[in-house]
Amino acid sequence: KNEVEQSPQNLTAQEGEFITINCSYSVGISALHWLQQHPGGGIVSLFMLSSGKKKHGRLIATINIQEKHSSLHITASHPRDSAVYICAVPALNTGNQFYFGTGTSLTVIP
C-alpha cells in the first residue's frame, strides 16, 4: 500500500469545467504539497498547506488533517492547466523527505 494515494489517475475535461483531484495519505504529517509537473519533467510547487484552505487564482486546495485527505480544485479549467498534478507529503521526523502520490494526469480540451 502506498503512503499517498491519488484519484483519479487520468482526467479529461472540457475547457471551463470545474475539476477536483483527491489525495489521501496514511503517514503522519504536518503539511501537504500539491505539485504541478509539465511534460518535460519540471516540477512546480503550487501549494503547501497544513489546515483549511488556500486559494491562488483559479486553484484551490483544501485539507482535512483528521481525515488525512486533501483536494485540489481548478475552477474554469483551461488547456494550459493540462499537466500532471502530484500530491506529496514530508514524513514526520525525517526532515524534508517526501512521499509522493503517483500523480493525476489532467488534459483540458479546448
Added chain:
Amino acid sequence: ETGVTQSPTHLIKTRGQQVTLRCSSQSGHNTVSWYQQALGQGPQFIFQYYREEENGRGNFPPRFSGLQFPNYSSELNVNALELDDSALYLCASSLGTPGLYDELSYNEQFFGPGTRLTVL
C-alpha cells in the same frame, strides 16, 4: 537568486555503464534530495544530503550513491546501470533542518528540471 539546475538534460547509456548526474542547489540551500521518477509514476525518494552528509536513504541499492560538495551542489552516481534505471532523475533543494520536522522548521523544496536517463 538562481533556481535549481541539473545537468545533463538527457542522457543515453548502455547496460552495465556508470553515470553521474549533477545538481546545483538554489542559492543559500544546504539540503539536496534526489528522486527517481519512472514513466507514469510519482517520484521515489533515493537519498538526501545535508551539509555534505547523507541524511536518509530510500529503498535503492548501494550502486546508487551520492555526494554533496561544500558549495552544496550535489552528484548522483549510478553504477552497473540496468534497464530499469531508465527514468527522470529529479533533485530538490531546501534550507533544511533534518531530524527536526514540524511546520515551523519545515522549508519548502524547490525542484530542478530533471535529467532524463535512458538505459539501452
